[in-house]
Amino acid sequence: MSAEKRAPLTRAPAHPSVQAPARATQAPSPLGANPELEHLSKLYRQMLLIRRVEEESARGYAEGKIGGFLHLYIGQEAVGVGAIASLRPDDYVITTYRDHGIALAKGMSPRALLAELFGKVTGCSRGLGGSMHMFDKEHHMLGGYGIVGGHIPIAAGVAFASKYRGDGRVTLCFFGEGAVSIGGFHEGMGLAALWKLPIVFICENNEYAMGTPISRSMSVEDVSLKALGYGMDRDRFFADDVLEVERRIGEAVQRAREQGTPTLVEVRTYRFRGHSMSDPAKYRTQAELEEHKNRDPLARARRRLVESGLGEPGDPRLDDLEKSVEAEVADAVKFAHESPEPGLDVLEQSTYSGPFAY
């Protein structure tokens, strides 16, 4: 615990340039007089930011700037943004490897995220983690994890610590429906229910575990039924409306915070891209994809803003908001391109706290 034992890596503050210039990160406030619309515009901006960062990620992958696995969040933005909107800033979030959108929604800067994807030392995990390991301790984003279901007991442990300390924090644990069949899900759920931990388990059911539809992998179609065996509260809904996601997850968060009990929430969503960049998604029809794209929660939120008066001819507010997102993403891409790669010196420092144990 003593500071002098720590390797220089942890003593060093986060790279000072990870945070973009303040003007780019500040969401404009186009609707100051209408708190509800202002809130929706803020969530819309987050969703748009995620969509655009993911599109740039896909481009970076195609250009060979990003290696390894890349699992995009496009289509699912309303889940992460809506759920995290219901939290306090000091609440914890932990998720699986489809983690870019969740990390951005929890407050990670696009600079830190894209630099990580580009394998740069300015990335959130100094280029050591990559796409699947988005960690941001400052924002209580406790990572993306690459082993399906393996992070679910960890999430229960984070919530255990909150209960142990009585800090009043809630943990959100995201995972896909593909994780529901593995042991980690059941052990994490069982312990959270047994010990009454302040946690919300959010199953992002995007219908396909890689390319296998849920009908071929589970004996029940309703994932939320899994809560029954643990005596846990449950909920189930579609993620068409980001505000509805916020409200419904918010109920579970409130239950966790006030009563200290866990909830399993199945949020039904859809990814517009393949499982990862190497997946052309031939296991589903174009018609099915189009049907879901017509329900795009991002477009829905935008329509609502337009219908509320933004974006009328001569009204620059929506346009300004979208331009600010473009500027922020362009800044982050440039930052990621220009940042240096990590040196070999980070390897041993990052493996152990203190001297390397050989």
Next chain:
Amino acid sequence: MIEEMDRDDRVFLMGEEVGHYQGAYKVSEGMLEKFGPKRVIDTPIAEAGFAGVGIGAAIVGLRPIIEFMTWNFSAVAFDQILNNAAKMRQMSGGQLECPIVFRGPNASARQVGSQHSHAMEHIYAHVPGLKVVAPAFPADAKGLLKAAVRDDNPVLVMESETLYGFKGDVPEGEHVVALGKAQIVRAGKDITIAAYARTTHVALEAAATLERAGVSAEVVDLRSLRPLDDNTLVASVERTHRLVVVHEGWPYGGVGAEIADRVQRLAFDALDGPILRVTTLDVPMPYSAKLELACMPQPDRVVATVLRALGREQS
């Protein structure tokens, strides 16, 4: 554990049977009464679950002690230890520490068969990000555990079921044994025998027999397997010029192979003969008492191996 829990309220004990039952081997006897159910936590039989809970608690600032009823059962929590505890610091770019202790009895335990007799230290010592210790004496069991609890990394403490009844002096109060320091438990000049945990006692017994045969064997108790104190080993071999390594667990890979690699690299000119190993035989552990004893490293096999290393093979 009691002293460390008194010292630091972030430390808690979690595992199967640790509370209400007072510990499967009575290691935690009385702790539930002293600390209450908040800090001495019985779990269901769910090693992957409670190992993961410990890791989650550790990354947000608590300092868990997770007990495996035996290390054999850590196999179902292997993913948590390998992929999460060991990697947390690296994959978070140094943002998150994982100060956690996993402990429990390891290796052979008298006729419990192949699934309950694993020497798991070889597997875990392979993994960067973990530390692994294996005490042979009660004082070191205390001192190494204290050091493990205070370390900011995941530390795996390999106790020995067959040593739980072993009696020895234990210093009162603040007695911390630094991780990564071997000790010479018997001085000698003809050959070095490196061992740890139960096999340290096997080596000492063999050394006593060898003395009667005119061989002066030095016994090095490693105590810590990762980090491994190769300085003490090399210094000993530079005096004795020969080395035999004794451990439970199979010969393929493992701690003995690692020591053989290091010593031949670091003390090649000092060696007068090949480094030999005495390990559990390369088969799953049998139930039969006779066969089990034959599989495990025994003093007579150590004696024979030492004589072979000295070129004085028994006829």
